[in-house]
Amino acid sequence: MEQTILLHNPGAGDEDHLHTELVQAIEREGFGCVYFSVKKDDSWKEQLEQADFAVVAGGDGTIRRVVKELVSRDALAKRIPIAILPMGTANNMSKTLGIDRDADRGMHIKNWKRSKRKRFDLGVIKNPDTTEFFLESAGYGLFPHLMQAMDAQDKSEVASAKDELKLALQVLHKLILEAEAASYMLKADGKTYEGKCLLLEVMNIQSIGPNLLLAPNASTEDGVFDVVYVDEEQRQAFADYIQQLIQHNTDAQFTYHSFAAKELSIDCSSKYMHVDDELILPIKNPLVMDVRENVLEFLVLDDQKS
Structure with a gap:
């Protein structure tokens, strides 16, 4: 019997019985299951090596939290694959992996038996002062500005994830018209790109923020x-x-400027930067980003597209 560790991020509207239903649904399919709420404490970190795979029931931020623990471990530590039960607002990771947010949770669980392991690269950011990783994207300008603006929004009238995504697009529209452009210089593969930009994103997946598809061909x-x-x-x-x-x-439709790169250096004057869903002060310029291949594995169906 394969053993799972269920890592759940209960939202404000979740009923107390939800985690019991999830555990029962997983056990009905023949998996062992131990449950942890990632909001309560970090005791789940001590149990990761006891599982054959981790089940993350939450959104993109919860996935990053689990990944951060996995990649910070010693190279000899067991690194288990991850299955996703998408329960966030945007679920951009699930979208890239072809996992349907609207599908029945029981169907997701049934599908684990016929799933394959999908390799997943990570991005690494380096400069003389710090090293950071990213799972989804890192960038400057509009999206970190949007994250800050959304934190300040009154969401008392927001009734659903769709409503919140629409609100984010409305806030983004206003920011586009008002934002100050930032100077940038990119160097990659012997080429230099420079100018003034409103948005600059280094994408590791296909979409960002309110499901905005910036890199439809990203793998x-x-x-x-x-x-x-x-x-x-x-x-x-x-x-x-x-x-x-x-x-x-x-x-x-909109045509973004884009190119592919395995390693690049960036110098950008933007006051705003983000790494995945974390708003941070810009890392000291210039910084270098490179791809670390095959760091993680996610469970997906054979007929799902990456």
Whole structure:
């Protein structure tokens, strides 16, 4: 019998019985299961090596928290694969891995028996003062600014994840029209890119923030980043595109500047930076980012696309 460790991030609206239902559903499929709430304490970290795989029931931030523990361990420590039960707002990690947020949780659990292990690269950020990793993306400008603005928003009238995503797009639209462009210089593969940008993202997955698809061709195991940026002269076109998304125009399109790179150096004047879902002060310039291949494994279906 395969043993799982269920790492749950209970939201404000979760009923007390939800974690019991999850454990019972997992055990009905023939898995052993031990439950931990990642909000209560860190005792789950001591039990990771007892499991064959970890089940993360939460959103992108909860996944990062578990990954941070796994990658910080000694190289000889057991590094178990991760299965996701998406329960967050955006669920950008699940989207990239082809895991349907709206599917029945019982179906997700049934599918683990016929799943495969999907390799997942990590991004590493380095400068003389610090080293950091990222799972989803790292970048400057609009998205860290959006994270800060959303923290200050009154969400008392937000009734669902869809409502919150729409609110984020509305806030982003306003920021696009008002944000100051930042100077940047990128060096990758012998080429230099420079100018003024509103957005600069080094993508390890396909979407970011309110499910904005910046890198539709990004793969979790190709050994390269997708570097995406929006220049100052694209300001109005980008704002128009976001407005179309707010209005649910499924035909809306926007052409981002982008290129692939395994390693790059960045010098950017932006006052804002993020690493995954964490808003941070800009790391001292210049910084270097590179890909560490095959660091993690996630459980996905054979017929799912990466």
